[in-house]
Amino acid sequence: MEREVHDITTIDRMIHEPARLAIVAVLSACESADFKALLHLTGLTKGNMSAQLQKLEEAGYITIVKSFQGRYPHTDCALTDIGRQAFRMYWQRYKSLGEVIELE
Amino acid sequence: MVNVLKLQKSTARYEFADGIREFHSAFWILVTGVYAWLFWDHPALWLSQVDTIRSQGTLFVILISFVLPIGIPLVISQLGLYYINQVVRRRWLWRNTGFIKPKSWVMPRRVLFIGYVISLCSFVIGILLAMQFADWWLIIRGIYVGTGLASAYMYWTLGSQMALPRYQWLARLGLPATLIIAVLPLSAGLFSLILSLFWAGLLTVSGLYAMRQVAMQQRGSADGA
Numbered sequence: 001m002e003r004e005v006h007d008i009t010t011i012d013r014m015i016h017e018p019a020r021l022a023i024v025a026v027l028s029a030c031e032s033a034d035f036k037a038l039l040h041l042t043g044l045t046k047g048n049m050s051a052q053l054q055k056l057e058e059a060g061y062i063t064i065v066k067s068f069q070g071r072y073p074h075t076d077c078a079l080t081d082i083g084r085q086a087f088r089m090y091w092q093r094y095k096s097l098g099e100v101i102e103l104e
Numbered sequence: 105m106v107n108v109l110k111l112q113k114s115t116a117r118y119e120f121a122d123g124i125r126e127f128h129s130a131f132w133i134l135v136t137g138v139y140a141w142l143f144w145d146h147p148a149l150w151l152s153q154v155d156t157i158r159s160q161g162t163l164f165v166i167l168i169s170f171v172l173p174i175g176i177p178l179v180i181s182q183l184g185l186y187y188i189n190q191v192v193r194r195r196w197l198w199r200n201t202g203f204i205k206p207k208s209w210v211m212p213r214r215v216l217f218i219g220y221v222i223s224l225c226s227f228v229i230g231i232l233l234a235m236q237f238a239d240w241w242l243i244i245r246g247i248y249v250g251t252g253l254a255s256a257y258m259y260w261t262l263g264s265q266m267a268l269p270r271y272q273w274l275a276r277l278g279l280p281a282t283l284i285i286a287v288l289p290l291s292a293g294l295f296s297l298i299l300s301l302f303w304a305g306l307l308t309v310s311g312l313y314a315m316r317q318v319a320m321q322q323r324g325s326a327d328g329a
Binding site for chain 2: 018021022025036038039
């Protein structure tokens with residue numbers, strides 16, 4: 001039981017937050033995605049998306065590349081190796097917790 | 105609650121949702137079918153080149169006679185298709201929903217491996233039948249039938265994994281058609297051409313259907329905006 005409690009309390013909170021988890025889930029299934037695609041797939045608002053992307057970038061989990069396509073700004077996001085590893089570990093821990101928790 | 109698996113599936117499916125990949129595949133299948141038909145059924149076209157090479161005998165002539173007429177159109181087509189895909193997607197299909205760069209390995213490696221095994225088995229069966237009936241064209245049929253069966257398997261599996269019913273329809277129609285065309289009394293070249301035409305046609309229809317769906321969604325989101 002002690003291990004399970006330890007697993008719950010030490011889960012990666014950077015990824016565990018729902019909005020960030022959605023972003024990381026999308027980026028884990030592709031090489032990169034732009035801002036519009038992330039909005040479309042996650043359903044987050046623009047403001048929330050920008051804030052969460054900034055936090056993930058500060059944590060070193062994603063890279064953000066800003067450019068212009070014609071006159072329009074374009075933001076491309078991709079998981080870093082650290083981010084992919086962190087998501088992999090988070091997901092393994094999350095699944096193992098799901099096996100332990102029993103609902104009456 | 106975030107449905108991680110659903111999000112990952114939606115993202116992986118994004119690359120296939122607009123039908124562009126089907127057009128790519130249809131083009132290449134058609135090109136290989138036409139080349140095979142010309143090679144097997146119209147040898148006079150390229151045998152004259154062989155005579156030229158024999159008389160000239162240099163590597164440069166081989167390059168000019170074979171590699172360039174085949175290689176350059178293929179390279180230009182591939183680059184052209186890639187450019188068209190990028191432009192069509194950025195300006196139209198993915199204009200409102202954004203751009204995703206898919207993973208290098210889009211098809212799961214296990215699925216690719218099983219596809220190769222199916223192709224190999226068909227090739228081996230073709231060799232055995234050729235030895236049995238002393239008809240070496242059966243080897244060519246074995247290769248093409250194997251490719252058709254492997255394609256049907258891969259499309260079925262992709263369709264199941266990514267919840268793309270039209271891919272499962274490709275498999276449902278492609279598999280029996282491949283087997284039926286395989287037993288028709290056709291020359292090797294004509295068999296290759298007809299099988300390629302069928303698969304290319306099937307993929308084109310599938311791609312057009314998907315593109316129409318995406319176009320309607322784009323129009324809907326533009327009207328709503």
